[in-house]
Amino acid sequence: KQEVTQIPAALSVPEGENLVLNCSFTDSAIYNLQWFRQDPGKGLTSLLLIQSSQREQTSGRLNASLDKSSGRSTLYIAASQPGDSATYLCAVNGGNNRKLIWGLGTSLAVNP
Amino acid sequence: EAQVTQNPRYLITVTGKKLTVTCSQNMNHEYMSWYRQDPGLGLRQIYYSMNVEVTDKGDVPEGYKVSRKEKRNFPLILESPSPNQTSLYFCASTGGAFSSSYNEQFFGPGTRLTVL
Numbered sequence: 001k002q003e004v005t006q007i008p009a010a011l012s013v014p015e016g017e018n019l020v021l022n023c024s025f026t027d028s029a030i031y032n033l034q035w036f037r038q039d040p041g042k043g044l045t046s047l048l049l050i051q052s053s054q055r056e057q058t059s060g061r062l063n064a065s066l067d068k069s070s071g072r073s074t075l076y077i078a079a080s081q082p083g084d085s086a087t088y089l090c091a092v093n094g095g096n097n098r099k100l101i102w103g104l105g106t107s108l109a110v111n112p
Numbered sequence: 113e114a115q116v117t118q119n120p121r122y123l124i125t126v127t128g129k130k131l132t133v134t135c136s137q138n139m140n141h142e143y144m145s146w147y148r149q150d151p152g153l154g155l156r157q158i159y160y161s162m163n164v165e166v167t168d169k170g171d172v173p174e175g176y177k178v179s180r181k182e183k184r185n186f187p188l189i190l191e192s193p194s195p196n197q198t199s200l201y202f203c204a205s206t207g208g209a210f211s212s213s214y215n216e217q218f219f220g221p222g223t224r225l226t227v228l
Contacts, residue, residue: 032215043221044202051215091155093215098143098206099170100217102155 006103021075023090036089118220135203143206144186148199193227
């Protein structure tokens with residue numbers, strides 16, 4: 001049974017720092033992995049999608065990597081800003097029904 | 113604009129009063145699903161649909177029904193809501209093999225349901 005873990009659960013950093021969020025999964029047989037952002041009480045914004053055949057994806061200050069063999073993905077945020085404060089969720093797509101298995105997220109606070 | 117819409121966004125109701133949360137997507141996606149999000153439990157799949165008239169249970173289907181009569185719509189029905197169904201609900205759609213957004217999931221804005 002696929003399980004997704006995100007570490008750390010919470011992170012507080014000063015503005016301008018580069019930071020790494022971690023996601024690990026137990027079953028390497030995945031179709032893809034998606035990183036989402038969720039603001040308090042709000043919906044889910046897709047940040048990056050990495051297909052199983054890819055090693056990384058980049059969008060602006062965000063870079064996500066995928067290592068299927070070790071069951072890990074990282075989300076790298078460069079030059080963090082207060083507007084990056086949110087919960088970041090990692091979700092693995094491993095089945096024909098397109099079901100996503102979710103981590104519990106990392107709550108990020110970027111302090112001015 | 114490509115999007116998934118849900119209505120209502122907020123709903124407060126009482127135990128046993130049937131309700132429907134609508135979900136619609138304009139991307140011609142085959143796959144649609146419903147998730148609920150609860151503190152400490154994360155997001156869990158309720159039901160999914162591979163195409164019109166094809167639906168199946170996810171991980172937490174008890175107390176819910178769905179239908180897929182049209183490709184764009186996938187309503188979530190609570191026949192007799194109970195307080196343990198108080199949650200934040202998300203609808204999602206996913207492009208199929210011939211879609212430019214193959215396997216990328218797009219989410220609606222969420223529906224916050226409170227059952228008293």
